[in-house]
Amino acid sequence: MIPPLNPLHVFDVAARHLSFTRAAAELRVTQPAISRQITTLEGFLGVRLFERDRHGLRLTSEGEEFQRQIAPAFRIIANATTSVMATGKAEPLKIRVYTTFAAKWLIPRLPSFYVAYPNIKLNISNVVTPIDFEKDKVDLAIQFGNGKWPGVETELLFKDAIQPMCSPKLLKRTRLVELDDLRKVQLLHSHYRRADWPDWLMAVKRPDLLTDVGVSFPSSVLTYQAAVEGVGVAVGQLFLLRNEIEDGTLVPLFNAPFERPMAHYVAWPKQRPLGRKARSFIHWLKGQIQSSLPAQD
Numbered sequence: 001m002i003p004p005l006n007p008l009h010v011f012d013v014a015a016r017h018l019s020f021t022r023a024a025a026e027l028r029v030t031q032p033a034i035s036r037q038i039t040t041l042e043g044f045l046g047v048r049l050f051e052r053d054r055h056g057l058r059l060t061s062e063g064e065e066f067q068r069q070i071a072p073a074f075r076i077i078a079n080a081t082t083s084v085m086a087t088g089k090a091e092p093l094k095i096r097v098y099t100t101f102a103a104k105w106l107i108p109r110l111p112s113f114y115v116a117y118p119n120i121k122l123n124i125s126n127v128v129t130p131i132d133f134e135k136d137k138v139d140l141a142i143q144f145g146n147g148k149w150p151g152v153e154t155e156l157l158f159k160d161a162i163q164p165m166c167s168p169k170l171l172k173r174t175r176l177v178e179l180d181d182l183r184k185v186q187l188l189h190s191h192y193r194r195a196d197w198p199d200w201l202m203a204v205k206r207p208d209l210l211t212d213v214g215v216s217f218p219s220s221v222l223t224y225q226a227a228v229e230g231v232g233v234a235v236g237q238l239f240l241l242r243n244e245i246e247d248g249t250l251v252p253l254f255n256a257p258f259e260r261p262m263a264h265y266v267a268w269p270k271q272r273p274l275g276r277k278a279r280s281f282i283h284w285l286k287g288q289i290q291s292s293l294p295a296q297d
Contacts, residue, residue, distance in 0.1 A: 007041035011035055011049060012074050015067040018057050036195045058082040092121040096141040099197040100220040101264065104105055104240040105292075113284050120277050133269035139278050140268050147265045154265040155282065157289055161238045162196055163257040165250045169230035176233070176253055179206050186232030187214035196235035203258040224250070242292060 014023040020034045028036070042049055050062035059067060097106060102124065113122075131141040133152065147154045166176065166185070175181055187197055187210075201207045215232060219225040224241065227234035228249055236250060238257060244250040266282055268274060274282070 003041055003044045007044070008070065009074070010037035011041050012051070012067065012071060013037060015059055015063065016071070018056065018059070041083040051192060058088050071211075092123040093281055094125070094139045095281070096121045096125050096127060096131055096136065096138045098142060098144065100224075100237070100240060101142055102126055103221050104224070104237075104243070107235065108243070109288050113281070116284055117277075117280050120280060122281075131267065133272070138206060139275070140266055140281060141269045143265050145265070147261055147263065149267065151260075151270050152267045153265045153270050155286070157264045157266055157285070158239045158293070159263045160260040161257050162235050162260060163238055164200065164233050164253045165227060165236045165241070165245070166233045166253060167228050167230045168248060168251060170232070171251060178246055179204065179209060179254060182209050182233065187211070188223050188232045188234040189214055189216040190220040190234075191218045193220055193223075193235075199260055200235050200256075200258050204254070204256050207208070237293070 010023065010027065013026055014034060016022055017023050017026070020038075024031045024034045038050065045062075045066075047062045048060050049066065050057055051060055106124075110122075113120075125138070130145075130149070131143060131152075132139060133141075142156050142157070143149070143154070144160070147156065164182075170176070170185065174185055176185070179240075189197060198207065198210055201210050215226065217226060220237070223234050224236060224244070226232065227236070228244065233253065236252075238245070238252070241250055245252060266285060268278065
């Protein structure tokens with residue numbers, strides 16, 4: 001038979017201190033709460049465990065024998081807990097991100113994370129396919145979509161605002177003032193963001209400008225690099241390309257940003273509670289994103 005474990009733990013602490021007051025202080029409860037737990041245990045066992053005399057609290061003979069036998073079990077539990085927690089602290093936080101998000105936003109800011117959380121190690125992987133937390137050994141993922149995935153908790157990071165942009169090199173040799181000027185340049189496409197040009201042209205009511213002429217790249221990173229080199233015009237993600245826009249490497253065109261009805265989210269499985277390391281990363285991530293957003297008037 002196993003007695004109720006909380007009263008059993010209280011007894012072990014009280015027997016070690018031979019004081020309900022000191023036991024209450026260690027367990028951060030009141031002294032009457034200690035007395036109630038001991039009474040519960042004594043009722044279960046059918047014997048008295050403590051007695052009071054003129055010298056104070058002492059164990060009965062039954063209490064001494066009971067404490068002698070259960071104390072090693074609590075030491076084993078404490079040692080096992082310490083060992084498991086130490087292993088958890090050494091394990092890196094596993095994060096799945098998109099390549100573009102990692103290259104254009106996350107990696108340049110990682111030094112500040114390690115300054116804020118020097119004891120947390122990160123293991124960062126990138127795959128374009130949607131995360132499957134049951135199959136993938138990942139703690140957190142940056143996902144793109146509507147934020148409604150079965151079995152997944154999410155928090156919004158930033159919305160997907162897009163706009164055509166090109167390099168100053170291209171602007172020196174090509175006039176790009178009117179929308180019709182797009183007919184004179186190569187339109188650059190990313191394989192995984194094939195809807196960017198159609199969505200943006202539809203938003204400005206010029207779907208007729210979408211043609212089969214253009215260059216397609218297997219990733220957004222390569223598409224944006226081609227734009228930087230003056231190959232043509234790409235539809236860029238304004239949030240992720242803020243550094244390039246601010247330093248003049250890329251120039252947004254036509255003063256017509258478009259916010260798509262999707263966004264980037266941080267996601268984790270519902271059935272797995274967030275650990276301390278994951279909560280710390282999300283806190284840092286949201287703080288960095290907030291400081292990256294343009295100031296509101």
